Amino acid sequence: MKLDVALIHPPSVYDFRKSPSxxxxxxxxxxxxxxxDMMPYGxxxxxxxxxxxxxxxxxxxxxxxxxxxRSFDVEKYIKRIEADLFGIDLHWAVHAQGAIEIxxxxxxxxxxxxxxxxxLSSTYFRYEVIRYPFIDAILTGDSAELPLLRYIEEGPERxxxxxxxxxxxxxxxxxxxxxxxxxxFGIDHEFLLRNVKKTRDLAISSPFASFDEAPxxxxxxxxxxxFNCITCGGSRFAYERAYMRRxxxxxxxxxxxxxxxxxxxxxxxxxxxxxxxxxxxxxRVERVSKLLKELDLENxxxxxxxxxxxxxxxxxxxRTSHSVYLQISPExxxxxxxxxxxxxxxxxxxxxxxxxxxxxxxxxLDLYFMVGLPFQRRxxxxxxxxxxxxxxxxxxxxDSFVSPLAPFVDPGSRAYMDPGAFGYIITLRDFEDYxxxxxxxxxxxxxxxETRWMNRREIAEASLDAYERLLTERYLQGIVDEEAxxxxxxxxxxxxxxxxRVERGIPIDxxxxxxxxxxxxxxxxxxxxxxxxxxxxxxxxxxxxxLRALITLVR
Ligand code: SF4
Numbered sequence: 001m002k003l004d005v006a007l008i009h010p011p012s013v014y015d016f017r018k019s020p021s022x023x024x025x026x027x028x029x030x031x032x033x034x035x036x037d038m039m040p041y042g043x044x045x046x047x048x049x050x051x052x053x054x055x056x057x058x059x060x061x062x063x064x065x066x067x068x069x070r071s072f073d074v075e076k077y078i079k080r081i082e083a084d085l086f087g088i089d090l091h092w093a094v095h096a097q098g099a100i101e102i103x104x105x106x107x108x109x110x111x112x113x114x115x116x117x118x119x120l121s122s123t124y125f126r127y128e129v130i131r132y133p134f135i136d137a138i139l140t141g142d143s144a145e146l147p148l149l150r151y152i153e154e155g156p157e158r159x160x161x162x163x164x165x166x167x168x169x170x171x172x173x174x175x176x177x178x179x180x181x182x183x184x185f186g187i188d189h190e191f192l193l194r195n196v197k198k199t200r201d202l203a204i205s206s207p208f209a210s211f212d213e214a215p216x217x218x219x220x221x222x223x224x225x226x227f228n229c230i231t232c233g234g235s236r237f238a239y240e241r242a243y244m245r246r247x248x249x250x251x252x253x254x255x256x257x258x259x260x261x262x263x264x265x266x267x268x269x270x271x272x273x274x275x276x277x278x279x280x281x282x283x284r285v286e287r288v289s290k291l292l293k294e295l296d297l298e299n300x301x302x303x304x305x306x307x308x309x310x311x312x313x314x315x316x317x318x319r320t321s322h323s324v325y326l327q328i329s330p331e332x333x334x335x336x337x338x339x340x341x342x343x344x345x346x347x348x349x350x351x352x353x354x355x356x357x358x359x360x361x362x363x364x365l366d367l368y369f370m371v372g373l374p375f376q377r378r379x380x381x382x383x384x385x386x387x388x389x390x391x392x393x394x395x396x397x398x399d400s401f402v403s404p405l406a407p408f409v410d411p412g413s414r415a416y417m418d419p420g421a422f423g424y425i426i427t428l429r430d431f432e433d434y435x436x437x438x439x440x441x442x443x444x445x446x447x448x449x450e451t452r453w454m455n456r457r458e459i460a461e462a463s464l465d466a467y468e469r470l471l472t473e474r475y476l477q478g479i480v481d482e483e484a485x486x487x488x489x490x491x492x493x494x495x496x497x498x499x500x501r502v503e504r505g506i507p508i509d510x511x512x513x514x515x516x517x518x519x520x521x522x523x524x525x526x527x528x529x530x531x532x533x534x535x536x537x538x539x540x541x542x543x544x545x546x547l548r549a550l551i552t553l554v555r
Contacts, residue, residue, distance in 0.1 A: 091119030107134030233410025333387035372405030
């Protein structure tokens with residue numbers, strides 16, 4: 001196929017299939033599996049925008065395909081893609097190793113094509129990343145739609161937000177294009193169907209590997225954030241200093257509803273709204289609520305909140321669909337730890353949200369907790385299960401998840417830039433350090449931090465114990481079924497064994513098959529059993545019978 005642009009999502013590590021590495025736990029609370037196979041949603045806005053401007057674009061999720069097909073030959077497949085430009089995402093630092101290796105392979109196979117990286121991490125590390133000889137340019141900042149089009153049509157000189165190679169020199173145009181509205185950059189979700197037709201392969205076209213078994217769509221409602229959680233690379237601090245965004249970009253209620261309607265036209269899959277809708281004011285919440293209600297959706301909707309919302313706000317949100325889920329991340333049951341992390345609200349306000357969500361008839365409220373926080377020691381970390389048990393007395397519609405802050409304190413965040421002020425010690429600084437760390441045999445050794453209260457080993461052990469205790473509580477309360485519970489426990493046991501071996505310098509080669517088997521068998525199953533969000537197969541969720549048939553054909 002001949003394309004103008006091929007957008008490539010790499011696995012976090014290439015080739016993860018050859019090197020034993022145990023990292024399942026760090027991706028447990030997101031749809032991605034352990035190689036972070038979920039492509040950034042920015043790929044869909046980019047593809048939509050470039051297509052609207054007459055370019056032929058396709059997305060290739062190599063990470064998802066490699067997970068689904070262990071014998072998939074990446075190099076052979078890349079040879080078949082003909083494109084003038086290959087765009088690779090390096091948004092999350094966890095792709096530092098995989099993105100660079102895939103860029104190297106693409107340039108070797110297609111020396112005439114441009115190889116361009118983009119995303120927050122490639123922006124943060126741009127002066128190091130541009131030095132790799134096989135990378136032509138990096139588009140900097142949080143938005144690449146117009147710069148990529150300009151680069152293709154007019155070359156780098158006239159492109160904003162770019163660093164590129166010009167003969168032997170490295171040149172840079174400042175980060176000056178920072179859109180303040182997202183309305184122009186909506187997603188045409190039908191692009192995904194066109195993409196399947198182009199690639200004739202469902203796995204490589206999927207937003208993430210388990211999309212076929214548990215599809216979910218997302219609507220980005222904002223870019224930037226007014227909050228300052230200390231380890232977050234998407235915080236106000238990081239956006240202002242590292243990515244030059246001084247104002248939030250907000251999607252209007254009308255644009256949000258348009259995008260939802262586009263998803264609902266083709267599918268009944270659940271829709272996750274990224275960003276707290278209250279940002280932008282109460283009028284925005286009311287308007288979104290009204291427009292979504294008018295759509296009379298069959299889709300389940302999932303909303304996230306950065307602080308507990310009032311009963312009035314919850315009332316508006318409840319009206320948006322027949323089935324509505326809520327998420328909030330208190331991070332810790334302890335208010336002082338939560339406040340130190342940058343989330344200044346009380347347990348009382350959280351518990352009010354729990355009881356309001358019960359009385360208003362929300363399907364579920366999920367609470368997310370984390371290990372690796374300021375002032376947090378082991379006792380506090382593992383007490384999540386106790387707090388969860390207490391809150392379940394208020395509402396049986398409550399669920400909860402706990403995970404380590406892993407693998408990285410985000411480059412550009414407050415704790416990264418001034419670790420001493422927050423009790424953190426940052427152990428990785430150079431881009432190459434990150435690439436090496438991602439090849440570690442256990443996720444503990446990829447962490448880029450310790451805290452004044454726990455070292456890396458203690459963070460890893462406390463995370464595993466907190467997880468085990470919470471999992472057991474959820475099993476006892478009938479939230480997790482027996483099969484998922486046993487698989488998850490088996491994973492924890494293996495995780496502890498690998499950790500112990502790695503710490504004592506004992507090779508883990510004999511565990512490779514078990515790691516591989518368990519990671520593959522259990523990741524999807526555990527995720528389904530732990531039910532991060534409502535799941536049922538893609539074919540059931542697609543409305544049009546012809547499309548359903550197409551999906552069966554390209555599986
Ligand atoms: S973690 Fe905190 S700072 Fe980061 S996006 Fe969420 S609310 Fe904003």
